[in-house]
Amino acid sequence: WARSTAAEGTAGGKSGASGKTASAAGGDKPWQVALAGLKVSDGQVGFSDKSIKGEEVEAKLTSLNVAVQKFTLDGKGAMPVDVSGRIASGARSNPGRFSYKGTLALTPLVTQGQLDVGSIPVHAFKAYVADQFPNVDLRRAYFNYRGALRFASESSGPRVRLEGDTSVDNMRVNSSVIAQAAGRSASMGRNSSRLLSWQSLNLRGVKFEMVPNTPFKLDVRETALTDLFARVVIDEGGKLHLQDLAGSTPIEVAGPPKPGEATPAAAAQGAAGAAAGATGATTARKPLSGET
Secondary structure (H helix, E strand, O other), X not given: OOOOOHHHHHHHHXXXXXXXXXXXXXXXXXXXXXXXXXXEEEEEEEEEEOOOOOOOEEEEEEEEEEEEEEEEOOOOOOEEEEEEEEEEOOOOOOOEEEEXXXXXXXXXXXXXXXXXXXXXXXXXXXXXXXXXXXXXXXXXXXXXXXXXXXXEEEOOEEEEEEEEEEEEEEEEEEOHHHHHHHHHOOOOOOOOOEEXXXXXXXXXXXXXXXXXXXXXXXXXXXXXXXXXXXXXXXOOOOOEOHHHHOOOXXXXXXXXXXXXXXXXXXHHOOOOOEEEEEEEEEEEOOOEEEEO
16 A cells, blocks of 8 residues: 655656656555454553643543444544443542444544443543632532434534433532531531532433534423432622622632621621521423523
8 A cells, every 4th residue: 555656766867757756646645444343342541631730630441342343544434333331530439331332434523323321420520610610619420321422523513412311410519618608607517518419310301402503402301300409698688699609700708707796798708698408309390491
């Protein structure tokens, strides 16, 4: 497949003419590689990102199995692919799992198939969005999805379609603002930094579609939420601070007031307030749909 033009360029003292002819004939033709099958068994891949200031992102793929058929270097044809493995971050004994079976084309990038992921540790990658939510801390959350996936890279943007069931389990979100408020509120009690948590949020019959230059579409046939806890903070002026906690601007929290000291300024910053906890289980079977 490779053609050398050096010998042709020097033979017979006609290096200039011969070199140009050879380059035009074969030098511009790209390499072509075709494989009937490509397989990786029981592989391991470690991932570490230290580019984020103050926090390192680490993950490890184990039991990685990859099978590709009809592989071509140009990637223009649809190649059958089968990928599976485990993903872990930290010391959790049971890592998450993932598998995907479908087709893949590289030029342009297009894939469609069946995706099955379970117990993916979303919190392992929280550093990538931490600067957008400086007042809250995602302590843990595990993502699950089973269903169809289609992705296509287009010049105007990505096109994505999902149809299946998904859930987020063992979710917990903390807030340092809430924790410091606990120092002046006896009603906070234990787990004073906890802002939001639930055991399981299940979304069944999900249909999601994202098309370039148009609002995405989302339809959910059934929703089930179990063991919900939410803490609401209201300052002395009656302001609800959940919106501030979810914002991208860090909240400066004042220290505990001295005896007899007025607290409106501290309350305005969301440090003082009343706390209310709600626990329970709800199940909604009314279809949920919307566009944003």
